[in-house]
Amino acid sequence: METAEIASRFLSFFEKNGHTVAPSASLVADDPTLLFVAAGMVPFKPYFLGERTAPYDRAASVQKCIRTIDIEEVGKTSRHATFFQMLGNFSFGDYFKERAIPLAWELLTSPVAQGGYGVDPERLWVTVYLDDDEAETIWREKVGVPAERIQRFGVEENYWSMGVPGPCGPCSEIFYDRGPEYGAEGGPAADEDRYVEVWNLVFMQYERGEGGAKKDFPILGDLPRKNIDTGMGLERLATLLQGVDNIYETDTLGRILRDASERTGVAYGDDERSDVMLRVVADHVRSATMLVSDGVRPGNEKAGYVLRRVLRRSIRNLRLLSGTDASYLHGLTETTIGAMQGIYPELRHDADRIHEVIETEEKNFSDTLRSGTALFGRAAERTRSTGADRISGADAFQLHDTYGFPIDLTLEMAAEQGLGVDEDTFRTLMAEQRETAKRDAKAKKLGNADVSVYGRLLESAGSTDFLGYTDHGTESRVLGLVVGGESVGAASAGDQVELVLDRTPFYAESGGQLADKGTVSAPGRGTVDVEDVQKPVPGLFVHRGTVREGTIALDDRIEAVIDSDRRASVSRSHSATHLIHSALRNALGPSTGQAGSENQPGRLRFDFTASNPLATSELSEIEDEVNTVLSGDIQVRDFTTSMDEALSMGALAMFGEKYGDRVRVVEMSDYSRELCGGTHVAATGQLGVVKLLGESSVGSGVRRVEAAVGIDAFRRLSRESLLVGQLSEQLKTPREELPERIDSLVSRLRGAEKEIERMRAAQVLQAAGEVAQNARRHGSALLATHRAPDGTTADDLRRLAADVRQRLGDDDPVVVAVAAVPEDRPVVVVAVNKQGQAGGLKAGDLVGLAARALGGGGGGKPDLAQGGGTDASAVDSALSAVEQRVAQTS
Structure with missing residues (x-):
């Protein structure tokens, strides 16, 4: 029985038994305390907590879930997965144990021809909570399970609560006996590898108080309305019904895994290490596809970080498997869409956008891998050369900050080479970096408020x-x-x-x-x-x-x-956003999707998916198209219809937004048609004019355009016209000739700056002879120090230090330390010849001393290093610190 049919049978069974079929909620939790939906009951949490009244007494769902707490175990075992699906039936104060237990048994054991799963009842075992006599009685007397196949477990296994004060209650679980080849006899108490949990029935009947998450909390009393929350893992059930050993051999994950095996040329089942990598790829590509479908885009925070992490783990494992840097994700994503569309037909509708997001991340990470892997290799080699067994936190931070390596990837690569990572220092450096920027929580209107x-x-x-x-x-x-x-x-x-x-x-x-x-x-x-x-x-x-x-x-x-004037101005911006969206799709193709927007009085910003920046000519054409359309004074119409009807009309939906069964459509003739709950103008002519202000990147694969609308756009154009007039008058040049005139001036200015730079560099180097002549001897070493004039660049300092070192030759150990204040921030450069390095004098160590005196830091190679700081008054002290160290060493 295919996975899609298992899900369909579940929903049909409970619909026939009076349940409302609830569609799967987005993977991104609509709950400020959660990142993802990690259990089937999460979308119903407000009903169980009494925060909201459920719109129905009974419900059933197939819920998409993401759980990343065990991501490192994915692939290493045959049961861990990041994405999974939960079959669940729920009762909100309606039926309780006496109905929930028989329903579960009926669906599992009824013949396939009668809509059930056809599971042999003789292979099913049951567990109940220690003192839940009521549940055991129902199992024995109403369902007919023999007493010897019912086992009692304690609070750790068979009692449920959310970990905080609120509803709680005992559980009853159904286990499937896989047979003697999988382990010892004796039921779940004897061997849970042989006896696999299939279904968990939670009986919410009590209210708990403060205490431990799993136990040691008081029971305050009975709930006024008893609830049922059940969960059955779709992948696990498919494993049993399809007669395979694990979830990676089912029709969905197995299809993706086999495709990965064929594309990389690595057979599954021949080698445990490659088997682990193939399982990681199958799981992670499926997770990424489902996350992108729900509107998540790769990023460095929250859901975006998780998506980026699973994609990058997939890419790296594919490269290790194939031994090449070929791109595989397009084909694997298409296979995933084909495997999952039976349950989620919207995947086919979203296919172009899913491909674009995933392929953009694959391309970007390819660049990251090329540069970052080389840096990691040097860091690992440096670690071993010093006899250490952990890559430094500074190296790990540089990999993250400069090359975009997630710390998880660094840890994984280090482990493959038998090394650890100084995570504490890495975390400290990350925390220090974040201190420089305000977290966006305060900018969020709700944050983690108690709702x-x-x-x-x-x-x-x-x-x-x-x-x-x-x-x-x-x-x-x-x-x-x-x-x-x-x-x-x-x-x-x-x-x-x-x-x-x-x-x-x-x-x-x-x-x-x-x-x-x-x-x-x-x-x-x-x-x-x-x-x-x-x-x-x-x-x-x-x-x-x-x-x-x-x-x-x-x-x-x-x-x-x-404030009606403000509303009118915001409405003009919102209508302009719809026009810009359509113009962008016309220019870049239908895969260009909205990734966010903000409509404020007289101004807007619109984020959209695109791999490359827009050329100035493209921006000009988009702006021209928008203003041509609005000048036609098209009527803006809104109406309410069903979601299916709206999509069949071609209405665009913003990915990540949540819509009900009835949706509002805003259309501007056939030019623009979107699902939208916002306010708009009555006709496009009311916009007046739209002026694009610029285009920029706001993240991997996401670009942003900003625009002024209406009187704000007119005022912007007026100011620009005045500015152009002033330039024309000052430069004595007609307006239409200004670009050429300004280009000429800029070229001449750059030439003059280069000549000034050349003269300054020559002037600095003229001092090299005098600096070398004034070198002082400390023991066997020669030390030359010099404070160059303020304004001397770091490049000039490096050239000066190298020149002086060369003049002093290689007969004696030589150290040259020069410093200056280029732009209010002091810089120090140290150069050491081969004799000096052999005697224990390293440029990187010496420049570190000097930089600390300046209130900063620095480093480099043993022969040449550079540092800096913030205290311009301490330049002389920095040079003295170098002199003292040379004197001590020599």
Whole structure:
């Protein structure tokens, strides 16, 4: 039975038994405390915690999951995987043990012809929690499992909680006996390699208090509504039903693994080391494909880092397997899409974008591998030459910072050569680097805020009715007030307050569009200046601002009014974003996708997928196309339809956004048609003019254009016209001839700068004879020190030091130390001849002494090294430090 059919049978069975089929949520968790969905119940977590009311009493799903905690074990065992799928059925206060247990047994053991999986009931064993007599009774009396095939386990194995105060309860697990060839008899208690867990039934019936994550916590009492949460690994079930040994031999992963084997020319099953690498490739390419499909792009933080990590591990293993630097990921990605599209048909729709993202990362990492591998080799050789067994943290940091090597890859490569890595120093250097930049958490509107207060408000107040598409002001009622994270009854002048209204004209920030601003006023009582509007939980609009005067209280009847001029300006930017998106796709091809946007008053930025920068001519053509379209004054129409209908019409969806069954489509004739919840102009002519301000890179495979819209664009053009007029007047050159005139001036200026540089270098080198003549002897060594004039470049200092060293010859040990302050930051260069190096004088060591005196650092080769610092007043002290060391050594 193929994996897609296993999933389909599961959903069909539970749908026939009164469950709502819930589509898989995105792999990227809609939860500020999680990075990825790592279990089938995660999307239902707010219902189990009581933060929101479930829209149904029963549900069933096939949930995509990512778990990276054991990523180093992937491939080494036949059961670990980063991507996996969980089959689950859930009850929210509806049925409990008496129904959940028979349903599981029925699906597993019913004949295939009747929609079941046809598992032999004689091969199934059951475990229950130590004192869960109720579950055991149901298994024995209602299902008919013999008592000798039911075993009891303790809290570590058969009790569930989220690790924090909240719902908890006992579990009951179903195990499959693979047969005597896999281990000893005696059930799960005897051998879990032979007896494989198939299904875990969690009975949430108690509320736990503070305590340990797995045990040692108090039970506070019964839950008011008992819940069911079950999970069955799709890959594990496929392994059993398909009669193969492990998940890498199933129809999906096995197909990818076999393709990797054929492409690299390495047979699977011949060698354990290559088998591990093939399993890593199969798992990681599948994980990457699914992550990209859900809108993740390679990056250096969070989900993007995980994607980059699995892709780079795949690429490196493919190269080790094949012994070449050929590109394999296009073919393997296509194989993965083919293997998985039976369950996720959207993969075929997203294929072009998935290929582009993965191939761009493969190309970029190829460059990284070429340069970084050579540096790693030198670091490993240097480590061994010193007798050490760990690559230094500084080397690991340089690999990461300069060549983009993840620390995981450095650790992996080091282990292959029998070396470790000084991770502590690496982490310290990373932390120091991050201190120079603010984390983006504060920029996030919600960060890791406790959303439970909003969940309770949604429960009590219900969803906010948004009227902003048609109304700029409305009467409303205050249903919730939050001050300092706590619900309150009233807020007074000066308070920072969050308001929940029963209806609102305020647009809440989403889809790249900034929130409305305006006022909320209770006549005769108080006024709040609204600065921001967010949706911390779906359906709930939270208005954030300051009470300007008076008091605002619960149940107040209020007037909510937005800043209409600001809304109009933001709407123009949003409509311009849609036009730019279409123009970019027309210019670069349909695989160009939106990767983010921000629409603010009079200005926008739009991020899109592209491997290469846009030429100036391409930007000009895109700008011309956008303005030609808007000048046609096309009507902007919006309507609501089903997701399937919208996609069949060619409407574009932003990857990574979450959409419901009903979606809003915004179209501008046939030129642009997108899923969008934002506000827009009535006709494109209202945009006036769109001026592209520039294009830049914001990450691997992602570019950004910025633009001004409407009066802001006009003012920009006006300023540029004035500037061009001033230049024309100053240079006495007609406007149309300015480019040639400026090119001529720049060429002459560069020539003059080169001549000045040549003269300065010559002047510095003229001092070489005098510096050599003034060399002082310390024991057997000659030391020449010199402070060059401020403004002398580091290049000139290196040339001077090398010249003086040559003049002093090789008869004696020679050390030359020269310093200057090029641009308010001192630089020191040390040169040592071969005799000096033989006597223990190393340029790198000496320059380190000098640089520390300058408040900095440095290094280099034994014959020539450079350092610097921040204290320009300590140049003489730096040169003295070199002199003292030479005197001590000689």
